[in-house]
Amino acid sequence: MVRAPCCEKMGLKKGPWSGEEDQILVNYIHLHGHGNWRALPKLAGLLRCGKSCRLRWTNYLRPDIKRGNFSLQEEHTILELHNLLGNRWSTIAAKLPGRTDNEIKNVWHTHLKKRAAANHDDSNNNNNHQQQQPTTKKRRSASKKSKTASVKDGQQTKPPAAAGVAPPPASLLRQYSSDDVSSLTTGDNGGAQSNDAKPDDFSSTEEMDESFWSEVLSADSSTSTDHDFPAAELGSGLYDDPLASFVSSEGDGPGSGEEAAAAAAAAGLAHSIVDYTSMDFWYNLLTGDNNKELSELPPI
DNA sequence: AAGATTCTCAACCGCGGCACA
DNA sequence: GTGTGCCGCGGTTGAGAATCT
Numbered sequence: 524m525v526r527a528p529c530c531e532k533m534g535l536k537k538g539p540w541s542g543e544e545d546q547i548l549v550n551y552i553h554l555h556g557h558g559n560w561r562a563l564p565k566l567a568g569l570l571r572c573g574k575s576c577r578l579r580w581t582n583y584l585r586p587d588i589k590r591g592n593f594s595l596q597e598e599h600t601i602l603e604l605h606n607l608l609g610n611r612w613s614t615i616a617a618k619l620p621g622r623t624d625n626e627i628k629n630v631w632h633t634h635l636k637k638r639a640a641a642n643h644d645d646s647n648n649n650n651n652h653q654q655q656q657p658t659t660k661k662r663r664s665a666s667k668k669s670k671t672a673s674v675k676d677g678q679q680t681k682p683p684a685a686a687g688v689a690p691p692p693a694s695l696l697r698q699y700s701s702d703d704v705s706s707l708t709t710g711d712n713g714g715a716q717s718n719d720a721k722p723d724d725f726s727s728t729e730e731m732d733e734s735f736w737s738e739v740l741s742a743d744s745s746t747s748t749d750h751d752f753p754a755a756e757l758g759s760g761l762y763d764d765p766l767a768s769f770v771s772s773e774g775d776g777p778g779s780g781e782e783a784a785a786a787a788a789a790a791g792l793a794h795s796i797v798d799y800t801s802m803d804f805w806y807n808l809l810t811g812d813n814n815k816e817l818s819e820l821p822p823i
Numbered sequence: 824a825a826g827a828t829t830c831t832c833a834a835c836c837g838c839g840g841c842a843c844a
Numbered sequence: 845g846t847g848t849g850c851c852g853c854g855g856t857t858g859a860g861a862a863t864c865t
Contacts, residue, residue, distance in 0.1 A: 538835090574852090611853085624853075625833075625834085628855085633830070830860105836855085841852100843847105
């Protein structure tokens with residue numbers, strides 16, 4: 524079949540969004556919703572293709588997007604879910620409230636992938652060294668974080684290419700203080716991969732990271748259903764393990780029960796879902812016997 | 824100080840799946 | 845059953861910022 528182009532190429536703007544465009548899109552969606560993405564730009568008066576509008580909304584303008592560095596728990600969850608599901612970013616994102624598939628994909632490709640590989644190697648060669656292998660990448664200093672944090676506070680990362688482009692209206696974006704988020708992303712910025720970290724920078728975090736990730740990735744034989752998060756990272760204890768949510772919640776698409784269980788079994792990761800791999804569990808879940816438990820789960 | 828290199832992340836592209844006529 | 849259109853997903857790109865040499 525011949526696929527029609529996603530949009531008429533002529534006259535449609537591409538590239539970074541301006542603040543004005545953001546405002547138009549947000550206002551329109553607030554007023555009318557987004558029933559038809561394809562028709563939306565025309566109705567809203569935007570010179571964008573519907574696909575671009577959808578992407579902008581889902582990845583950046585949506586009010587429930589959590590902005591800020593990924594916490595240790597979130598990164599742990601991504602790694603575990605990636606082990607279970609592979610590159611099903613949208614499914615992973617569904618288990619991380621406020622995170623977008625694009626963001627998760629970026630985080631994975633930028634550092635989690637390297638770290639997972641490094642840890643994998645480490646676990647394979649863990650005969651005599653506990654330290655992570657030094658990375659060939661140069662370590663980025665902590666000052667990178669200040670940039671990232673300000674970005675995540677709602678300031679657009681980079682001045683859009685077009686002159687006069689403003690960042691999205693602050694009122695549209697959920698505001699976070701840099702204290703809201705873990706420093707893990709910064710701590711990992713080579714910190715977990717490199718040995719040449721500044722000694723007084725965030726060394727305690729790094730040491731924790733290294734042992735933490737070694738444990739996580741070499742824990743195949745562990746039978747614990749709890750994730751051994753350092754207490755400090757648990758903060759107020761409000762952390763709700765998204766994995767628990769994942770394996771407990773009703774399947775949504777590819778994350779559905781049998782498939783996830785099979786994938787988990789295939790991946791040798793039954794340690795984290797040891798109670799969930801039985802067919803009885805999934806049958807009960809899918810037939811609604813676990814509805815009460817589901818209703819008590821945090822919203823996703 | 825300047826150029827080179829590396830990293831981040833928003834955005835684009837193409838494809839597959841699904842719904843509907 | 846088939847064709848068409850739309851949506852959503854995952855891979856990839858490229859500009860700009862940060863860092864290094």
